[in-house]
Amino acid sequence: MNFSELPVLAEPGLAARVQHAIDHKTKPLGALGRVEALALQLALIQGVERPALREPQLVVFAADHGLSRRGVSAYPREVTPQMVANMLAGGAAVSVLARQQGLALTIADCGVDAPLADGAVDLRIAPGTADASIGPAMTGEQAGRALRNGMALVERLPGNALLLGEMGIGNTSSASLLMQRLTGLPLVDCVGRGTGLDDAGVARKLAVLGEALAVNAGAQAPLQIAAALGGFEIVTMAGSVIAAAAQRRVVVVDGFITTAAVALAEALRPGVLAACVFAHCSAEGPHARWLQQLGARPLLDLDLRLGEGSGAALAWPLLPAACALLADMASFESAGVSNRD
Numbered sequence: 001m002n003f004s005e006l007p008v009l010a011e012p013g014l015a016a017r018v019q020h021a022i023d024h025k026t027k028p029l030g031a032l033g034r035v036e037a038l039a040l041q042l043a044l045i046q047g048v049e050r051p052a053l054r055e056p057q058l059v060v061f062a063a064d065h066g067l068s069r070r071g072v073s074a075y076p077r078e079v080t081p082q083m084v085a086n087m088l089a090g091g092a093a094v095s096v097l098a099r100q101q102g103l104a105l106t107i108a109d110c111g112v113d114a115p116l117a118d119g120a121v122d123l124r125i126a127p128g129t130a131d132a133s134i135g136p137a138m139t140g141e142q143a144g145r146a147l148r149n150g151m152a153l154v155e156r157l158p159g160n161a162l163l164l165g166e167m168g169i170g171n172t173s174s175a176s177l178l179m180q181r182l183t184g185l186p187l188v189d190c191v192g193r194g195t196g197l198d199d200a201g202v203a204r205k206l207a208v209l210g211e212a213l214a215v216n217a218g219a220q221a222p223l224q225i226a227a228a229l230g231g232f233e234i235v236t237m238a239g240s241v242i243a244a245a246a247q248r249r250v251v252v253v254d255g256f257i258t259t260a261a262v263a264l265a266e267a268l269r270p271g272v273l274a275a276c277v278f279a280h281c282s283a284e285g286p287h288a289r290w291l292q293q294l295g296a297r298p299l300l301d302l303d304l305r306l307g308e309g310s311g312a313a314l315a316w317p318l319l320p321a322a323c324a325l326l327a328d329m330a331s332f333e334s335a336g337v338s339n340r341d
């Protein structure tokens with residue numbers, strides 16, 4: 001992807017100036033590999049020659065899904081509020097990683113089927129979506145509200161980097177449905193094991209998701225598709241991605257589900273992808289293919305299949321490292337090192 005060509009980031013000459021600076025650092029040409037591309041992307045996102053990251057915000061968007069009552073997950077629906085509590089208490093993987101990396105952690109309840117947890121941000125639309133296998137997961141009004149909630153949340157958060165996380169039993173199903181509708185690939189190529197379904201479980205998930213696609217076939221515009229196939233957390237996250245990109249914040253994408261939110265945001269507001277750094281390729285089967293379709297090359301490939309923002313947090317240190325190299329490495333000229341002929 002050529003980031004400088006995207007309208008959201010158009011900044012005449014900046015890409016060439018930053019590339020020139022990178023190429024004159026004291027190293028063989030191109031020797032910092034994809035860290036160089038990352039530094040360039042961060043510069044283009046911020047529209048400056050010396051990008052700098054401050055007060056990174058990891059937001060976990062949480063919600064329940066009507067589909068989780070249809071046996072599409074290996075785990076029960078109650079796990080969503082239980083994990084929200086665990087995240088707030090500091091015991092979830094994302095809590096540990098956010099703490100360790102110095103990332104501010106916000107849990108945004110976009111529609112968990114339980115009372116609002118102490119310490120969660122209240123962006124609740126309803127206690128879980130409707131069952132998308134029998135009709136739209138949410139109304140158009142609810143989808144619009146979720147988008148606006150996500151935008152407003154970013155306005156309230158400090159800093160210039162947003163790391164995406166999510167929690168919602170059944171949400172790989174919503175992500176798979178969105179992938180099918182947004183890419184046009186066959187459903188079977190868009191569905192994975194989620195939390196660990198066996199082959200019979202995947203067959204059941206495929207059958208249920210096939211029903212959801214059939215019953216919601218009339219949805220055409222991106223917002224209609226979002227409402228039909230749902231995920232309050234996914235639609236809210238898409239709103240946050242749109243607002244963050246508009247403010248030139250760096251968006252760090254986690255796994256399969258956050259990719260669904262970003263792809264939805266791109267469908268709603270073409271160009272936002274340019275603000276996105278893809279942290280990792282998830283072990284969720286269809287993720288690699290979707291990344292490829294989006295022209296995204298993720299930083300890490302660790303066989304993660306957790307979500308929560310865990311992969312985004314793990315990849316995070318590469319971003320300040322790229323900024324530091326761009327800002328602080330000497331050039332051949334300043335260090336008196338002989339460049340190649």
Ligand SMILES: Cc1cc2ncn([C@H]3O[C@H](COP(=O)(O)O)[C@@H](O)[C@H]3O)c2cc1C
Nearest residue numbers: 073075166167168169170171172194195307
């Ligand atoms: C204990 C536990 C912690 C999690 N943390 C994230 N997820 C992940 O698994 C869910 C998606 O998979 P599926 O569509 O198969 O339900 C999401 O909540 C996602 O964040 C978890 C799942 C479980 C069980």
Ligand SMILES: O=C(O)c1cccnc1
Nearest residue numbers: 255256257282305306307
């Ligand atoms: O890639 C992800 O985000 C993912 C995969 C499986 C389960 N939960 C999340």
